[in-house]
Amino acid sequence: DGGITQSPKYLFRKEGQNVTLSCEQNLNHDAMYWYRQDPGQGLRLIYYSQIVNDFQKGDIAEGYSVSREKKESFPLTVTSAQKNPTAFYLCASIKDRGANYGYTFGSGTRLTVV
């Protein structure tokens, strides 16, 4: 079955550590996105990529980095520069520009700083 796989489901990070969240899709989708959800809040865009080897900052990119070396993969690194990283992280993808349907989302990664 096609879909988006995020791993791990739960992740604990110590202060000052970098961690990488995985996002893999086998839907042959062109564009991929990373969102962050905080309790009681909506989804805020961190980074997005419309094609391989290209990505753009979203609204809250500071303290995060991404790469898009393969169409299927869009990992997100939460760096030590991100001051408040505890949140629920969602990866999404969509086929191409102009497609009149919504994103497909992964099941999310909950990151907690300990």
Next chain:
Amino acid sequence: DQQVKQNSPSLSVQEGRISILNCDYTNSMFDYFLWYKKYPAEGPTFLISISSIKDKNEDGRFTVFLNKSAKHLSLHIVPSQPGDSAVYFCAARGNFNNAGNMLTFGGGTRLMVKP
């Protein structure tokens, strides 16, 4: 500046009655609107959408209404069922500034359907 707003953080409805979830937007360049449903610790799932050239779209128990002049859309669920209890996100697509299919999300409304 929030371009998509859901002003009601929560809504409680009796089973069998109508649930109405509201969403307001500020950017007149949005051309497509979507509703997503989200359970705790899961990713959102697509529910229903509407193009800006329409004012209504219906899919089973779910109907979305769009009022462009008021920059307002609403999701009606009739009849509401306990399984509908979830957080509902309104999203808008802006096909401008080379943004492609980027969606802007509202803050979500938690719907609780009581048996």
